[in-house]
Amino acid sequence: MAWNRERARMVATGDDHAVTPAELFFDLVFVYAITQVTALMAAAPSPVRVVGAMVVLALLWWCWCCFAWLGNVVRADSGALFGVLVTVMAVVLIVSLAVPDVFADLPVGLSAPLVFVLCYGAVRVLHLASYWISSPGDPVLRATLRRTALTSVLPPLVLLLIGSSYSGRVQLLLWLGAVAVDYLGIFVTGATGWRVNSPGHFSERHGLIVIIALGESIVAMGVGVSGFPLTFAVLGASAAGLWRLYFRQLGEAAEHRLAGLDGDDRTRFARDVYTFLHLPLVAGVVLTALGMKKVLQQVADTGHYGLAEPLHGVVAWSLTGGVGVYLLGAAAIVLRTTGRRPTALALGGVCCLAAGPLVGLVPALVALVSLATVAAALVWLHGRRRAARPFEAVEAA
Numbered sequence: 001m002a003w004n005r006e007r008a009r010m011v012a013t014g015d016d017h018a019v020t021p022a023e024l025f026f027d028l029v030f031v032y033a034i035t036q037v038t039a040l041m042a043a044a045p046s047p048v049r050v051v052g053a054m055v056v057l058a059l060l061w062w063c064w065c066c067f068a069w070l071g072n073v074v075r076a077d078s079g080a081l082f083g084v085l086v087t088v089m090a091v092v093l094i095v096s097l098a099v100p101d102v103f104a105d106l107p108v109g110l111s112a113p114l115v116f117v118l119c120y121g122a123v124r125v126l127h128l129a130s131y132w133i134s135s136p137g138d139p140v141l142r143a144t145l146r147r148t149a150l151t152s153v154l155p156p157l158v159l160l161l162i163g164s165s166y167s168g169r170v171q172l173l174l175w176l177g178a179v180a181v182d183y184l185g186i187f188v189t190g191a192t193g194w195r196v197n198s199p200g201h202f203s204e205r206h207g208l209i210v211i212i213a214l215g216e217s218i219v220a221m222g223v224g225v226s227g228f229p230l231t232f233a234v235l236g237a238s239a240a241g242l243w244r245l246y247f248r249q250l251g252e253a254a255e256h257r258l259a260g261l262d263g264d265d266r267t268r269f270a271r272d273v274y275t276f277l278h279l280p281l282v283a284g285v286v287l288t289a290l291g292m293k294k295v296l297q298q299v300a301d302t303g304h305y306g307l308a309e310p311l312h313g314v315v316a317w318s319l320t321g322g323v324g325v326y327l328l329g330a331a332a333i334v335l336r337t338t339g340r341r342p343t344a345l346a347l348g349g350v351c352c353l354a355a356g357p358l359v360g361l362v363p364a365l366v367a368l369v370s371l372a373t374v375a376a377a378l379v380w381l382h383g384r385r386r387a388a389r390p391f392e393a394v395e396a397a
Contacts, residue, residue: 010134011075017198019205020077022085027205029089030064031212034282036099038289043100045290045314052103052172057283058179059120059160060095063088065275066127068205073197074134084130088123095119103171113164113171121157128153144193152185183276191267196258199266203255206274210246213285245330245345245379246281254337269336277333284326291319295364308363317356320371324352327378334382348378 034057041053067076067088074081094115101112128149135141156178163174196202254273261269294315298305311319327349334342352374359367 009079010081011079013073013075013197015198017201019201019208022077022082023071023205024208026085026089027209027212029092031209033060033092033096033099034213034286036096037286039100040102041290042293047314048172049103050314054283055175055179056099056102057286058279061279061282062182063120063123064209066124069194070127070131072202073195080133081130084126088126091119091122111164117160117164120160124153141193144189147189148185151188152182156182186271191264191271194267196266196270199255199259202270202274203251203258206278207247207251210281213282249383250330250333254333257337273333273336277329277336280325280329284322284329287318287322287325291315291322295368298364307365310360310362311364311367312360316359319359319367320352320355323371323375324349327352342382344378344381
């Protein structure tokens with residue numbers, strides 16, 4: 001029995017902790033659920049559906065972030081936490097099946113909205129219970145966990161449950177309110193109690209979730225054009241991978257700043273830059289994937305579309321709007337990390353958000369190539385300014 005208790009206990013991490021294979025597999029499962037958000041939008045593209053999809057994405061992101069924080073203080077590949085991760089992965093796979101129908105519940109079978117909410121609640125409860133078990137001698141953290149349960153878990157879960165019994169705009173408004181309460185609750189609970197033991201591990205986890213989201217989005221776009229003949233136009237469209245910005249210009253500076261802080265200052269920086277400001281990066285990837293998926297379909301399906309066919313409606317906006325959301329998120333990270341104003345990224349993000357109507361006036365492939373050119377130029381301009389002014393850590397406001 002003593003040996004079993006030793007095997008089941010939570011194992012604390014050190015400041016040199018690195019990402020484990022268990023966490024990488026966990027991320028792959030979660031990102032599959034995230035890419036299902038693209039399918040949710042593609043099934044019935046509309047502004048209301050896009051807002052609803054972003055609500056679902058915010059809920060999924062919050063669930064992932066919970067275990068990114070927990071995995072930084074307790075090893076995910078040993079002890080009881082490994083069993084919890086396996087359980088959460090099974091729950092998230094169920095969520096993945098429910099996401100495409102979460103706003104268009106089918107008249108037969110289980111209620112997709114209710115399944116989604118129950119799974120979301122299970123993940124949040126498992127996270128709080130695991131944190132509680134991992135901190136028997138930390139009364140400050142346990143007090144924070146109690147406040148989190150009462151402000152950031154229970155009220156949103158009630159709103160989500162009520163919303164799951166409705167449909168249309170009522171459901172969307174209730175779920176949007178749940179997200180607002182959930183995210184605001186973290187500010188109410190404050191930074192005291194939470195810890196970031198290993199800045200390298202924490203930064204690497206978030207970098208991996210971004211790159212996995214990019215990879216699975218590309219796979220989803222490829223699946224979208226399967227069955228159509230491969231053309232040079234499709235190859236050209238598929239080559240528009242313009243995401244150097246994060247891995248060459250954002251991640252290193254943010255990790256350097258995180259490592260230079262300690263205590264509540266480190267916790268606040270991790271919360272702001274990684275938990276909150278990485279969400280626009282992932283949202284940008286998901287939105288852009290919707291536009292690119294439609295571009296690839298039109299370019300590949302020459303029997304129904306000509307190369308001069310433009311994108312239409314919210315899909316046209318998502319192509320540039322997704323990049324705009326990503327650029328604005330990147331700009332906010334630069335500002336929070338260095339205190340400097342990332343003018344090129346901010347202006348470029350605003351212009352991309354406003355460029356949706358222009359996308360509907362030009363052939364889809366031309367819009368994609370133009371977007372790739374503009375994004376590459378913005379990244380180059382930002383990199384040039386960054387090289388001219390080397391990174392220097394500044395105190396957070």
